[in-house]
Amino acid sequence: MFHKILVALDTSIIGRSVFEEALALAKAVQANLTLLHVLSSEEEGSPDISLLSSPEYYLGLGMSIKILEMQQKQWEKFANQGLEMLRSLAEEATNSDVSTEFTQQLGNPGRTICEFARNGKYDLIVIGHRGRSGLFELFLGSVSNYVLHHASCSVLTVQRPVNASKTEAAQLGEVAPSI
Template sequence: MYDVVLLATDGSTPASRALDRAVSLAVETGATLHVLSVVDAADLDLFADTDPGAVDDLLREAAETAVDDAVERATAAGVEVDRAVRVGVPHREICAYADEAAADVIVIGTHGRAGLSRALLGSVAARIVRTSAVPVLVVPPT
């Protein structure tokens, strides 16, 4: 059913729940799991008064750690894994990577925000659902 499962992760608790689901899918179907973390380019702009190189390094390191943790867990389950870290607009980068990797499904966790906090902070998961060319499995926080 699936040959390529794409997990988008930021290392958060909801992303960890999505990882569990993505690994299960990969094990059940024999799929390769692609683990992707995107450094939000807008976050780099928030720290304009700070050394941009230091901020970039810090955010990339956090993304690399999120990917490394996911790869370690997936590998321990016997899943073949590819990894990637990108910089850009998260939903755009995730959808572009899904196209490039010929993903059959994107798995992503959601923080479960509603109301004003969702409107102000936006939802990467919701944007992916609206713009993805492949099915998206959104894993709730609980």
Template structure:
């Protein structure tokens, strides 16, 4: 089967170099476009309160503005990171694009791939463990069960400290 549009979903906690190497190799072999995707998790209210103060210390509009500013800064940083990951692919003549979402990784990966008309989604799979997956959720599990295209799970090892 020839793939024309491949989405690779990267996470800063995964060994992205292994995942990107495999994705670039496949995109080059298939002559496919490579879309590099990353999802920033929407922070919980408790996390935001820890970082920017309590609700009692600021009014709602100030809280909202600080959250938007923080989200914007994180998106800009993530976009720059994804562009860096694309350098090797571009050097091999592979058409690339990047996309950063804020929300729920599994759902956002499926939505982006569907909107793009992707033939394949490539995900990293680490040895985080079944208990961690149950407690934290698993984006790869969601994607496997909801995506409308083929899925490739690449076993990666988290980078050591």
């Protein structure tokens, strides 16, 4: 049975559903939860941090230090939002009598999730799946697909709710919004 469950979260709409599924399962089998958010420029809503990878280069090209500072502040705000999400969800799980911890790490989401699960000897990874297919998945990739094929333990994928509205689907990047 499952004793240690890793919950891979991002800040998308489906994140809440992923957490609720994992919490319900942890309660049912009396498992411990670890909530993981991987900071990545690949995540929807993340600021562009390409300028921060080599600021000396961009400064040498004449870019303003103020632009780089603004980029750094946006990234810090994004990181703090991730931590606040994790704290809030961990508190909710703890209040439901589920032993919970959380962490936020920088890296490639799929690889970081798989490595974290392997190193922590987790029994299960719970992750969201937006239902992208075809060209969306080919060009954008799929973290859940990577995890399904590379994880060292079982993986539970939580699908986007079937009854999601067109607006929610558009926010998930699956359909163009109506004009």
